[in-house]
Amino acid sequence: MQTFPTPQIVERTEQSYVGVTRTVTMTTMGEIADRIPVLIGRLAELGVAPAGAPFLRYLLIDMDRSLTVEAGVPVLGPAPRDELWQTRVIPAGRYATLTHTGHPDELIAVTDGLLAWGEEHGHRWDVERRPDGDRWGCRLEAFHSNPMEVSIDAWVTELTFRLAD
Numbered sequence: 208m209q210t211f212p213t214p215q216i217v218e219r220t221e222q223s224y225v226g227v228t229r230t231v232t233m234t235t236m237g238e239i240a241d242r243i244p245v246l247i248g249r250l251a252e253l254g255v256a257p258a259g260a261p262f263l264r265y266l267l268i269d270m271d272r273s274l275t276v277e278a279g280v281p282v283l284g285p286a287p288r289d290e291l292w293q294t295r296v297i298p299a300g301r302y303a304t305l306t307h308t309g310h311p312d313e314l315i316a317v318t319d320g321l322l323a324w325g326e327e328h329g330h331r332w333d334v335e336r337r338p339d340g341d342r343w344g345c346r347l348e349a350f351h352s353n354p355m356e357v358s359i360d361a362w363v364t365e366l367t368f369r370l371a372d
Contacts, residue, residue, distance in 0.1 A: 225292040226279035242278035269340030345369035
């Protein structure tokens with residue numbers, strides 16, 4: 208794995224997006240990731256261009272049991288209604304973010320590094336620890352590479368986690 212990149216703190220405005228939510232396990236994570244091309248394809252059919260990179264938004268994480276994850280695509284303004292998705296908003300606020308270039312299997316270690324960096328620098332995450340799992344205010348993995356055009360060992364993924372107010 209590469210050297211851990213230095214995270215940055217950024218202020219984000221709210222961002223509209225369309226998304227599909229599923230509860231998955233680590234072994235069935237592909238079920239939600241596979242929704243991203245479907246969302247992008249349907250937006251294209253409706254003449255709507257994505258306003259940014261597609262992402263996975265982790266809502267509830269219990270690594271031993273399941274994860275509630277949303278596949279999303281940013282859009283400008285309100286998206287057209289469609290039975291395929293729900294229209295939601297990524298909340299405004301302060302976020303810690305970093306970009307990783309490498310194999311997606313490295314993202315668990317990179318995520319651990321980001322969380323450790325936050326603790327080391329006294330940042331509090333927007334997360335509620337509960338017996339059924341960690342409920343995140345906003346935890347994103349945005350995908351800046353087209354898997355059809357870039358080797359899997361060179362994928363560019365941006366991690367963006369909301370900080371507590």
